[in-house]
Amino acid sequence: MTKHIGSILIVDDNADILTASRLLLKQHYQQVKTTTDPHQICHYLEQFDIDVVLLDMNFTQDAISGKEGFHWLQQILRLKPSTTVIMMTAYADLNLAIQAIKAGAADFIAKPWRNEALLAVVAAAFTHASTKRERDSLSRQNSGLTNALSGQTFPFLGESVAMQRVFSTIEKAAKTDANILILGESGTGKELAARAIHQASQRAEKAFVSVDMGSVSDSLFESELFGHKKGAFTDAKQDRVGRFELAHNGSIFLDEIGNLPLSQQAKLLAVLQNRQVTPIGSNKPIDFDSRLICATNHDLLEAIDTGEFRQDFLYRINTIEIQLPPLRDRVEDIPLLVQHYLTHFSQKYHRQLTITASDLNRLCLYTWPGNVRELAHSIERSVILSEGHQLDISAIISNTKTPSKSHDDVPPRVTSFNLLDVEKETVAAALQHFQGNVSKAAKALGLTRGALYRRLEKHEL
Template sequence: MPKNQGNILVVDDDEDILFAANMILSSHFNRVITQTDPNKALEEFLKINFDVVILDMNFQPGDTSGKEGISILKKIKKKYPDTLVIMNTAYGDIKIAVETMKEGASDFVVKPWEHEKFLATTMAVFELSQSRKKVKTLEHRQKLLSTDIDRSFGEMISTAKSMQPILKAMEKVAVTDANVLILGENGTGKELIARNIHNHSERKNEAFIKVDLGAISETLFESELFGHKKGAFTDARENRIGRFEAASGGTLFLDEIGNLSLPLQAKLLTVIQNKQVIPVGANTPVPIDIRLICATNKPIQELAENSSDELNSFRQDLLYRINTVELKLPPLRERKEDISPLLSYYLSVYGKKYDKEYLRIGKETEKSLKRYSWPGNIRELQHAVERAVIMSDGKSLKEADFLLKPVLKSNEQISNLNLEIREKEAIIKAMEKHHGNMTKVAKELGVGRTTLYRRMQKYDL
């Protein structure tokens, strides 16, 4: 019979009782710890998270008041509220044992106990402990999911040739448990791809948990992702599971992973490698079972080669872990064929939402929209259609209803162009200085050789 993955602590001043308890329980539970000193018993919690404590009522010779047992019970319930306690009492102390139920004890057993009764009581309380943990996990998972309930993630809409290899790869990888890295500019649909992979996977009936790593501060990173124990820091008023544990069995989507600092990358790598997390303030690791999908709008391959700059680099060993399969989404300006079906889709969605299902987009307006570069990609198109539907007074949407950004180069584009000119000049000067020795050129410019070759290709050097 397989053992339950539970930790049991038995506290009693009678060595014979401890020996008997260990004999009965050790064949049913993963770990059974016995302790004669109640104060030392509390120290055991610093090493192990106990599911159930079996606690004696009296520890001093001749004492039948139960005060010491109740005192230890209160300390356990205050500091470790998720641990359930069974009071171990002599026959004459049953009345006091019943009183301990009001102080938080889950049950009691009477000495001398029958082996079957003792085991049955312990098993029942352990199962109650596991049920409560599952409820807490589900409650926290629901909180994490609640922000997504009213959001519409739409459908995968694409007829563009450049998207077909991506969609085929997505279908192939979805049925596996492989880690996926999705690359692309903001607004290209990286989260939508991640959700579609999850929805076509074996984990589709479990949770899809999204974490925006760009919005989590370094100080809260471990607490948010790995969870924390009550009292681990000032605002830790209760035990809380992290996003990894909440997603266990399902999919964890780490958005903007390229924003992580090197120290946080190291912590993330450890969790992915070991498949377990240690909540802040805890000592016992919690096993996790997740499918990992990551996304970023940054040139992560270049960051992985750029180890000389700590602020703009990415660990290669972490990159190898997260990109078993890599999907790179093209921007909307490179998939013009998708503009018309996307316009039709969002016009249908917002036409129904705002009771304007009669609205249409004229041919000339559609031509103008297809000429536009859509720097904000699909997200910009979606918001433009919603605003146009809201503000329109006629039966047909005009180009003016969309309030598109001017096609002229913005200050940011001009600035980027100037940077590219300066970068090209710097490469040329370095090549002349080192007579074409690419190792020395790359070292002077502070980039990897692969990155240097990409830049040279970009500038036709």
């Protein structure tokens, strides 16, 4: 029999109960710990990754009130909030069960129990624990995220007039719950803008859930976004909480929304209109309350004209529209960005590097078809490859690379007959010509978006 991954702690002053429950549960779960002393609970929580605690409600004193059980329940939830607790008592009492659940217990079971009943309760507790951990993980990630408007680790930087307009719109929009659509070329910082909106909103302490819609296959679309119940399909071995439900009371960011096929647009439109999701395999809809932020580098109006995007769906997602400028249109921000990433990656790789004024000027003349993402990646690569204490930008710019800003619209001339070099220059030229629009560049190159992304990765563009 394959054992489920997970750890259980059983706390009861009756040694027979501990032995019986351990023997039963050990057949199904990898780790089962037991103790007759509730004072050992803290030790077990600190030493082991406990998922579920089976906790007796009565020990030595006041043997039927359950006060001791409530005390230790609170201690467990204080020490490790992600732990799921099942209360046990030989004195089955409905009011006591209700009190235990109100106090934070996931479930309640009366002794003596049937083995099938105990296994069912524990299985449900593990599902509950998994959901709690995923939520808690997202909350921890969210609480550690940069406050993008105040200049933390990966800030949303900019001093140009264009960026100040963006910041002003974000500040006004964040105070509301209006749906927001962020537009801009690839690499301009659309996810940073979404995080900035979330951090400036009243939902900042809740989860920020990001979904790359371009990477969600049609077969997994509903499972990923709406969730599924165990047994709903072949590989559904346990319940899955959908992204909308995980983002409840927080924000959900749907990146690359322009990649959605019409069938998925219709499903999302219905969800947004009803503010409810129904997991696959369930007939019970689940209400959600999350802030919707979408982003794309597609021209959605053009997509509507060609029948590739629903007009009613666009109206639903773009109550407020934010257009991020490409880096070539805010050249005055390049020194600020270069210095920020130079400092960040120098610290990361334990280097002490500076950049000369002439090299900084050369970086300002470069057109940056990949925008801020390309700049950050290029600085990181240069920090790693540089020798001495001066940043070597030869890996970023050379005399044979993209010319200065005055030649933006002229594709660079092929300077090598090496096929890899030719491919790299052709891909770079296509991106430059289509101003970073990956979809248009891919179409012009005769590639799929996925194939183009692989070439961008291969050539470090």
